Amino acid sequence: MKKQVDVFVQGEGLKDVVLVQLYHDAILIDVINAAKELGLLGGEQDDNCLIFLEDGDDAIDPGISLEKAGVHNRAHVHIHRHNRITVTVNFNAIQDVCEFPPSATVGRVKKWATNVFEMSEIDATEHVLQITGSTERPDEMTHIGALVTFPDKKISFDLVPKVRVEG
């Protein structure tokens, strides 16, 4: 019996993580096609998709096998049509901008931002990234590409303090 591999996918048009189940000898294009059936690209048909390992800086050749690509059982990958996303972070009327791969987690962006704004480690844990102009505070394991739909290629966050739950 063929061995099955579970792959968690985030990407354009997907509201949250989706689980794709494939045989171990599948190739990356199979991951893309399976994710399309689950809502990737919001149902749009476009073959220009790039696939990344989570936090991976470079897209991987979609024609290679899961094993060769390092996509092991229960790995997390990202699929997007852009290779880079421009991220702006605002903090105390200061702003900084950096480019990240769409596979970068919100946690990675936050780490960059708290370094740029010279925040202490303790202060950093008391702040979160909130999408500018909204009340949405994505989980630190959310990939930034999941928050940006092609042809847009930028996103802006505010670095805000966590609000204490009071009575």
Add this chain to the structure above:
Amino acid sequence: MADTMSVEERVFRDHIEQGPFLSGVARKRWRILSTEWPYALIAISAAPRPNGPEEYVLRFDLTNYPQWGPTARPWDIENGAPLADGKRPHGKSHVPKTFRTDWKNGIALYLPCDRVAFQGHGGWMQQHPSMIWNPQCDITQYLRIVYDLLNSSDYTGPRCS
């Protein structure tokens, strides 16, 4: 045999087979221990602390899920009873407030996503919109919030460690 599973239980069981929940399991953030409707026991990992456990178990009451939000309390699986006050998670600020025992005898977590805690706290809608439960949510909304607390610098370990 007749299938007597309720719609709510069916929805919950479907949610814990989906990407958001299973991704958290794969990342070792949480795991399901059992479901005995309308209750479910879910273990949530905690950051290492002196004399601290690797995880805390919450007993969720999922009545009318997902139309109603979940409510949960820390649970002692060995004794099949609420976790003793001294073993509840403690910390500097947010964590003790969440796991407080001086409010409704600690029957629910003091969080905006908890349906028992939310009662009488209409102001939380404006103060904590990202933590409010709505019927489109799934159990991971609640789990992510608790996981963040138990893995924050605020968390110091069990109350009596």
